Amino acid sequence: MSGSDSGGLMSSAGLVRYFDAEDRNAIRMDPRTVVAAGMLFGVLILVLRAL
């Protein structure tokens, strides 16, 4: 049955809502880039602390 309480937009505990609509101007990032950048940042701080 469609149209139930989970209409695709809402996810569990979705405090931040994401819609399908997106602007052409928006800067898009690959999720892999985000994960790589985050991990690198963590490692960088670890290295800095160890120095």
Next chain:
Amino acid sequence: MSWKETAEPVLTRMPTVARPEGHVPFKRKLLWTAGILVMYFFLTNVTLYGLQTTTQGGDFYGQFRSILAGASGSILQLGIGPIVTASIVLQLLGGADLLGLDTENDPRDQVLYQGLQKLLVVVMIILTGAPMVFASPLLSADPQVAQQLGIGGRGVEGLLFAQIFVGGILILFMDEIVSKWGVGSGVGLFIIAGVSQRLVGGLFSWSGLTPTASDGFVAVWIGIITGSAELPGSPLTADGLSAIFLGQGMILAMITTVLIFVVVVYAESVRVEIPLSHARVKGARGKFPVKLIYASVLPMILVRALQANLQFLGQILHSQWGGMPAWLGDYGNQGQVTEGLFWYLKPIQSPEEWMWFVGATVTAEWWQVLLRIGVDLTFMIVGGAIFAIFWVETTGMGPEATAQQIQNSGMQIPGFRRNPQVIEKVMERYIPQVTVIGGALVGLLAVMANMLGTIGQVSGTGLLLTVSITYKLYEEIAEEQLMEMHPMMRQMFGSE
């Protein structure tokens, strides 16, 4: 010119994580979710560079840490705090209809809403991060690092802030990745991760393995049964009984924890079902469930975050304003509030904080304690109901939005004309009432759980959130699997 045109160039250019093109296989979704979880745990274990770790003053979020995720002194110091605070602001603006954004139908407004959401989170990262670093003794710069780099204490504080800022932004994007590429949402995932970790710790930690940890439930009871742990008296005396139930025995905490699990899972299944039938296909029937916890437990986190922010304000006032009057707040040497307005506003966290009749741990008068419980209850019940209403309105679960959804799916309520206004009228009989009752009930549950204590000090709200999010996650995974097996279902669920 309305604010929309003015803000449009900024809001539409906020960086976003790209959406997957086409369908993401379920296994890939699980991989993304697990990957982000690993990244989250890794980052919570990276201590800030330039932080003085020898004089750890305590956690800013204190008892709120379990629901705000992150870890004190790590890159993820802020956790989901900024996201939650930004959400409060958006809920209040949206609930009062001040935004003037039609997120149901207008794609332009949806883009603006997304941008505004992100911008607000960034603002909140600065607003909560800056005072933590620059205006409070809890995160202090390491003088050694300051000397090495030759930039002084302020310079190192700047570095600390920069790291916390990056951590806050990372959390935001991690949430976006899970929402778009994984299962559930990042915020939910981080809450479950933190609470589960504490819960397992509270159950199974053993000081024989890690000397710094205190014994968990299982270790304590093995000790009591084998006689290696001393009770203050025979279990038949008042002292012994109180130790078993409230003290080291933690029986009461265990009962509360199990009870919350049972109550939430039960309440998830309590619903008013509105029958639906298809307008053209005879015999195609369905039900629209209005669940008792219709707005889910999520609005609760907003109320708690509001309380957390009030306590945060108190701490900042305390550290910056030497002449803070005692009626406003008096703080102990650990930075904990001991009396005054901020003490009354602070939610009860454990039995030791209010059970004046069993132990001597409560220093306040009994009427002061009762007043504080009253404030906490009022805050959570009234706040829970109000935020539940706002939540339902802003997330498209209100009578008007659901009536439109039902209409669009080609269903109707048998015995009524097929017309959105008519469906809305029927929905209005149930949704608002159920929302208010559900919100108030969840608020009451959270306070009760806190008063009786929980295993691992996860707090009532943390436990409620975890059980309810896990339940939702389970439903979502079941739905995903159904769609994997029957690709036709994808159309019916409307996800692609």
